[in-house]
Amino acid sequence: MKITRISVYHVDLPLEHPYWLSGGRLKFEVLDATIVKIETDAGVTGWGEGTPWGHTYVPAHGPGIRAGIETMAPFVMGLDPRKVLEVERAMDLSLPGHLYAKSPIDMACWDIAGKVAGMPIADLMGAGSRTPKPIASSVGAKTIEETRDVMERYRSRGYVAHSVKIGGNVERDIARVQDVESIRKPGEIVLYDVNRGWTRQQALRVMSACENLNVMFEQPGETLDDIAAIRNKHASPVSLDECLVTLQDATRAARDGLAELFGIKLNRVGGLTKAARIRDVALSHGIDMFVMATGGSVLADAEALHLAATIPDDNCFAVWACQDMLTVDIAGGRGPRNIDGHLHLPEEPGLGVEPDESTLGDPVAVYGAEA
């Protein structure tokens, strides 16, 4: 089987509510999604998606995905898409770095491999847990009252996992953590996500003040060096998110004991093939995981769900449903959807969801055999 054609679509996914990133970074209202269709000489088609969370969050942007695919396309054309490592090596050789541009191709190859095998991707990867995965909420409120309101809204929809955004103001952060802990229900999972918003002194002050609450913080500093520098001065479990990009980041964090949790975001780390190695580093070092898309449609959520399903249930805390933040649906309600705050693994072979091509518009680029 050979890859014969790669079609690239650019789709704007409007957010229901405009999003402001912390630290005065740009507000954005639309996610720039790149949808990739890979066709083969065997008539099997695979779909991939790469949707960065804007261009101010991590080193990734939509036009960069499309430019990267333009550069890599001649090198993956003709390869067997089921041989995902060969495709990965061809991409890594033709374009060093730029993992975010590689993930949609990797995802489409896994979709094809699953379809050919007649198995969901997670099963093909070796273990597809059918336990519904809790979806983490995204609580971006600023005050105690707003935080309570937003959490209550999510709870009423069945959510048991929450990512509460903090950072930027030590006293307010302490007060919000204390309040959320005072209303946290048994069994609820709460991660306090700093999104790199603390300097070292801010991190130590909040973490010390909250020590008796036994809570977890995500990305409590800008870099791995920042997180390492405070490691021995606080007692809180730490989750790595933005600065967990490469396998080397994961091995350093595991070896040096920099994190007790990994937030694996598929687009950022370069897709399922690379993410699976980070998963294994985590599992072999007693590190639990959150698995998510960086953003995007039900396709991106489904990709993350497949990886999450390959993790033992006890070691995977939650996934995400970015699809619920969008006003458009490119898959007509198909695929894994929010059911009482959980996603259920699709039983169809491959990814388990395909987009409606009519919602994608014309491809912005086609590589390989002409239609």
Place this chain on the structure above:
Amino acid sequence: MKITRLTLWKVALTSHETYYMASGKTCDTVDTIVLRIDTDEGLSGWGEVCPIPHYLPAYANGVLPAIEEMASVLLGADPVGPEALMAKLDAHLVDHRYAKSPIDIALWDITAKKAGLPLYSLLGGKRQEHLPLYHSITCVEPDEMARMAKDAHAKGMRQFQAKLGADNDWQRDVERLKKVR
């Protein structure tokens, strides 16, 4: 001073000798991206980035979309004193430093022109009048590499870099090193 316009060119540069490196990486023609930044005072600055294909996390096709992404920050901004504006670009598009480098160069060009000084004066002053070039020798037949080194030596080159590993044969790599040496 305000930036009024960005103009980008993609220029194919063909080398005198095809460049072979390890892992099957080859360069014959490479695309370079040339940038001109125009201002409302009539001063213009030039920048360039020419990523070697398949070599580092940098590629010519990635430069144009990244600069397009950053154009809204650049247009109307003050180009003099590049670091302030470069910090804004870092916040707007995370990393992608190779795509930012031609902008940085062009901003320094404008800043130096505005100051009426060669750029080195703004960067700390001139310490050397002449800087030696080095010559990079593509990984081909050992005798051919030795000939290239001699030719370059005759032209005044005294520093050399020899590429190895293109044919995955360590004994030939040893021969290459001995002969070039």
